[in-house]
Amino acid sequence: MRGEQPRLRVDPIACTAHGLCAELLPERVRLDDWGYPLVDGEPLEPELVAHARRAAAACPTLALKLEAGARATTRSTR
Amino acid sequence: MSAAALPRLLAGADPRGGATLRAHLDCHGLETLAAVEPSWLVEQVERAGLRGRGGAAFPTATKLAVVGRGRRRPVVVANGSEGEPASAKDATLLAQVPHLVLDGLALAVAATGAGSAYLCVAAGAAAARDALAGALAERAAAGRDAVAVELVAVPDGYVSGEESALVQLLNGGRAVPTAVPPRPFERGVGGRPTLIQNVETLAHVALIARHGADWHGAIGTPHEPGSALVTLRGAVARPGVREIALGTSLESLVAHGGGELARSRGVLLGGYFGTWLNPDTARRVTLDAESLRPHGASLGCGVVAVLPEDACPVAETVRIVRWLAGESAGQCGPCVLGLAAIADALEQVADGRTRGRGVGRGRRADDPLARVRRWCGEVAGRGACRHPDGAVRLVASALKTFDADFEDHLRHGRCGACARPSSFPLPPPGDALEAAA
Numbered sequence: 438m439r440g441e442q443p444r445l446r447v448d449p450i451a452c453t454a455h456g457l458c459a460e461l462l463p464e465r466v467r468l469d470d471w472g473y474p475l476v477d478g479e480p481l482e483p484e485l486v487a488h489a490r491r492a493a494a495a496c497p498t499l500a501l502k503l504e505a506g507a508r509a510t511t512r513s514t515r
Numbered sequence: 516m517s518a519a520a521l522p523r524l525l526a527g528a529d530p531r532g533g534a535t536l537r538a539h540l541d542c543h544g545l546e547t548l549a550a551v552e553p554s555w556l557v558e559q560v561e562r563a564g565l566r567g568r569g570g571a572a573f574p575t576a577t578k579l580a581v582v583g584r585g586r587r588r589p590v591v592v593a594n595g596s597e598g599e600p601a602s603a604k605d606a607t608l609l610a611q612v613p614h615l616v617l618d619g620l621a622l623a624v625a626a627t628g629a630g631s632a633y634l635c636v637a638a639g640a641a642a643a644r645d646a647l648a649g650a651l652a653e654r655a656a657a658g659r660d661a662v663a664v665e666l667v668a669v670p671d672g673y674v675s676g677e678e679s680a681l682v683q684l685l686n687g688g689r690a691v692p693t694a695v696p697p698r699p700f701e702r703g704v705g706g707r708p709t710l711i712q713n714v715e716t717l718a719h720v721a722l723i724a725r726h727g728a729d730w731h732g733a734i735g736t737p738h739e740p741g742s743a744l745v746t747l748r749g750a751v752a753r754p755g756v757r758e759i760a761l762g763t764s765l766e767s768l769v770a771h772g773g774g775e776l777a778r779s780r781g782v783l784l785g786g787y788f789g790t791w792l793n794p795d796t797a798r799r800v801t802l803d804a805e806s807l808r809p810h811g812a813s814l815g816c817g818v819v820a821v822l823p824e825d826a827c828p829v830a831e832t833v834r835i836v837r838w839l840a841g842e843s844a845g846q847c848g849p850c851v852l853g854l855a856a857i858a859d860a861l862e863q864v865a866d867g868r869t870r871g872r873g874v875g876r877g878r879r880a881d882d883p884l885a886r887v888r889r890w891c892g893e894v895a896g897r898g899a900c901r902h903p904d905g906a907v908r909l910v911a912s913a914l915k916t917f918d919a920d921f922e923d924h925l926r927h928g929r930c931g932a933c934a935r936p937s938s939f940p941l942p943p944p945g946d947a948l949e950a951a952a
Contacts, residue, residue, distance in 0.1 A: 448694050449847035450899050469893050471852040 442480035443503040445489060447473075452500035461492035466501075474501070519733055522758040523742050524718050528611035533646030536653045539614035543725060548618060548659065551724045553626040557583075560720060562728035564740050569594055569676075569713030570788065570816040572804070575720070578710055582700050583627040585708035591627060592685065592704065593620045593634040595643065595714040596669040596676030599786040600940045601818045604744035605714050607756040609636060609643035612718065613650035619717025621660045622724050627710055631662060634714075635681055638668040671942070673787070673842035677900045678711045680844075691844040692900035715744050715817075736762035739803045743814065747772045749821035749938050750779050761814075762803045765792075769821055780822040781916060783939070785815025787835050788905025791828070791916040811912060820939050827932035829924045831939070832913040833861045838941045839906040843898075850903040853894035857910060860887045864921055867928030884925060888914065 454472035527542035561576030597605040675690035684690040703709025732740030748754040752773025790812035840854035860883040891907040
């Protein structure tokens with residue numbers, strides 16, 4: 438049930454481009470030319486959820502979020 | 516008032532200042548707003564197909580219904596902040612027919628069961644504020660509004676009228692956007708469900724309350740009934756705010772203003788978040804979503820800016836993009852850094868400097884146009900508000916519409932028309948920016 442897996446979201450105001458997310462979750466996060474994370478709004482693969490939670494917890498500004506369910510609250514970036 | 520006749524919204528306009536309550540009632544009728552049944556009104560607004568006129572075109576009836584359904588008593592905010600410097604329609608509406616907007620606001624309050632109401636107007640729009648202050652005093656004396664309306668001055672700035680920015684301002688903060696969710700209709704002013712409607716939208720509600728959905732749809736197109744306010748500017752002899760039937764041809768609007776599309780470089784439709792149309796396309800479209808959508812355009816906030824024949828579309832675009840980059844609230848990295856980088860790269864293109872200090876990689880590292888195209892894709896959707904999305908939409912449409920001009924500048928540098936002053940208004944940076952810096 439992929440559709441029920443959480444999705445990544447970045448709080449763009451809180452994010453200050455520390456870049457830890459891209460180190461900890463390179464499968465789903467890459468950095469733009471200014472060091473800010475590019476994430477997509479697709480559900481996470483089940484095997485990546487634990488890694489994603491660790492990355493979110495490690496974010497120094499807590500800008501990386503895992504959001505359950507409703508697609509409406511997530512904006513895809515690419 | 517005859518259904519087919521225009522103007523509708525501006526029928527009672529008094530160019531010397533706001534029409535009085537007496538003049539407003541003589542023109543439009545409806546002595547008591549309580550005579551309008553709220554559920555009937557929401558149904559009529561839905562049948563009329565009314566959509567928000569601030570630029571986003573969201574169905575008005577849906578917003579009315581959702582906000583009224585919450586557990587807590589809602590708040591209604593009339594948005595007349597009009598941060599788009601190329602637009603003058605909201606300020607004109609407020610200055611000339613304040614009572615029509617305030618009737619719409621009062622009706623939205625009744626339809627949603629709201630307990631408080633605000634009218635937000637740009638700090639710089641003195642005529643509008645004076646007219647509203649006078650109109651509110653008249654209404655208080657006449658006991659016309661069940662809920663008192665608080666007039667709020669919004670600091671100048673392109674993003675200060677954005678919905679979440681208004682909510683933050685009304686909650687005692689700075690007028691800069693906040694991260695959503697929650698969205699204002701879920702949790703807004705004072706934590707309450709908040710309906711934010713553009714002032715033109717509310718003026719349409721006030722007329723639908725009087726005449727019904729069928730009257731509203733007697734002009735316009737089947738998909739987009741009714742009239743709309745537009746701001747016509749640029750290469751026209753008689754610029755200004757006009758009321759048109761939706762579906763009017765762009766060519767006839769421009770001709771009515773004393774301009775000629777065949778003798779223009781194109782049209783910027785929808786303001787600085789809008790879309791460029793080349794003269795050939797501009798001559799074929801009508802002003803409604805159905806006709807404009809295939810060209811990636813929309814009427815947006817109603818700005819129709821005609822680029823003069825002797826202007827340079829590259830230079831004009833670069834100036835607007837540089838200005839938009841400066842209007843970022845300064846909160847989100849991809850917006851602050853991305854828009855500035857896009858503006859830098861576009862300046863390199865305009866100057867024909869292909870060996871700029873770009874960040875690009877790979878074989879085409881020196882091609883600033885390729886960098887701009889990539890950045891446009893990456894920056895969209897990555898701010899708390901839609902500011903970066905709107906800015907890159909303008910850039911992408913310029914690159915598409917004036918492809919040959921950009922390539923020409925890249926190869927040969929500035930053209931003879933580059934030095935011409937801006938054809939469209941670009942005011943100095945707003946208060947919101949300074950406050951956020």
